[in-house]
Amino acid sequence: MTDLIxxxxxxxxxxxxxxxxxxxxxxxxxxxxxTGMDDDSAQLILAALDVKGLKLxxxxxxxxxxxxxxxxxxxxxxxxxxxxAPALEAAIMQNPSLEPFYIYGADAPExxxxxxxxxxxxxVDELLKEPGLQIGNKKFAVISLKGHSPNxxxxxxxxxxxxxxxxxxxxxxxxxxxxxxxxxxxxxxxIERVKKVPARTFIPSHAVxxxxxxxxxxxxxxxxxxxxxxxxxIVREPAxxxxxxxxxxxxxxxxxxxxxxxYLCLNTLKAYLSYLLEEDLINYKFDANRLLWRTVE
Numbered sequence: 001m002t003d004l005i006x007x008x009x010x011x012x013x014x015x016x017x018x019x020x021x022x023x024x025x026x027x028x029x030x031x032x033x034x035t036g037m038d039d040d041s042a043q044l045i046l047a048a049l050d051v052k053g054l055k056l057x058x059x060x061x062x063x064x065x066x067x068x069x070x071x072x073x074x075x076x077x078x079x080x081x082x083x084x085a086p087a088l089e090a091a092i093m094q095n096p097s098l099e100p101f102y103i104y105g106a107d108a109p110e111x112x113x114x115x116x117x118x119x120x121x122x123x124v125d126e127l128l129k130e131p132g133l134q135i136g137n138k139k140f141a142v143i144s145l146k147g148h149s150p151n152x153x154x155x156x157x158x159x160x161x162x163x164x165x166x167x168x169x170x171x172x173x174x175x176x177x178x179x180x181x182x183x184x185x186x187x188x189x190x191i192e193r194v195k196k197v198p199a200r201t202f203i204p205s206h207a208v209x210x211x212x213x214x215x216x217x218x219x220x221x222x223x224x225x226x227x228x229x230x231x232x233x234i235v236r237e238p239a240x241x242x243x244x245x246x247x248x249x250x251x252x253x254x255x256x257x258x259x260x261x262x263y264l265c266l267n268t269l270k271a272y273l274s275y276l277l278e279e280d281l282i283n284y285k286f287d288a289n290r291l292l293w294r295t296v297e
Contacts, residue, residue, distance in 0.1 A: 076123060
């Protein structure tokens with residue numbers, strides 16, 4: 001049995017595969033922030049709420065990756081709760097096949113249509129947008145955290161900031177290396193934005209909650225910059241995307257063994273190339289029908 005971990009009198013979180021927020025919005029009602037991968041995570045959340053005698057009234061989804069809204073379908077059917085999600089992210093949640101489609105760039109092979117890449121359909125009742133919203137007796141500030149996904153949002157209430165996948169633990173960086181992002185520049189801006197949020201407690205989805213986010217934020221920026229530097233080093237000689245990906249994974253001893261892993265790494269690498277291109281640090285050329293990336297001379 002997974003317990004609710006208390007942050008203050010009316011705010012908790014569940015530490016499972018990720019940290020899910022639980023915020024009281026009335027005497028016996030609550031909102032949950034993100035719902036995990038699937039029906040199993042949804043059942044775990046309901047069991048934890050039941051121990052406290054809480055009824056689920058709302059789900060706030062920070063973004064549309066399957067491990068953050070995969071429990072929605074079950075929870076909505078069981079409780080009739082409302083769902084809040086950011087624009088664009090909401091479209092993917094309502095049409096989950098869009099995620100493997102945009103990751104693959106066409107109709108995807110079946111391996112990319114498994115639950116990790118494509119959750120069950122979730123309804124979305126209202127869009128989550130800045131500057132905030134009110135659910136029951138609780139006000140939530142909404143803060144843009146784009147980068148990891150196109151329109152990720154974080155939410156804060158009573159000094160507790162649920163900052164989703166804006167930052168990752170050192171362990172996650174060491175394991176994954178190319179942590180998924182669609183926009184590196186926006187991810188850096190979002191990390192800097194998190195540092196300025198006047199929260200008393202920060203709860204990332206994939207790192208330990210903390211009262212001071214500075215060290216974790218600086219770690220994440222340093223890891224992003226280190227990867228950018230690795231790519232710049234590789235493309236001193238013109239190289240294809242696959243060559244760059246092989247070089248990065250070889251340096252960090254990453255073994256790619258599945259289509260899911262390959263395309264997540266590949267798309268993240270392309271986000272880094274876009275970032276370096278925008279910064280005028282690299283450019284590209286075509287040679288014998290090959291697209292080659294290289295540093296600016």
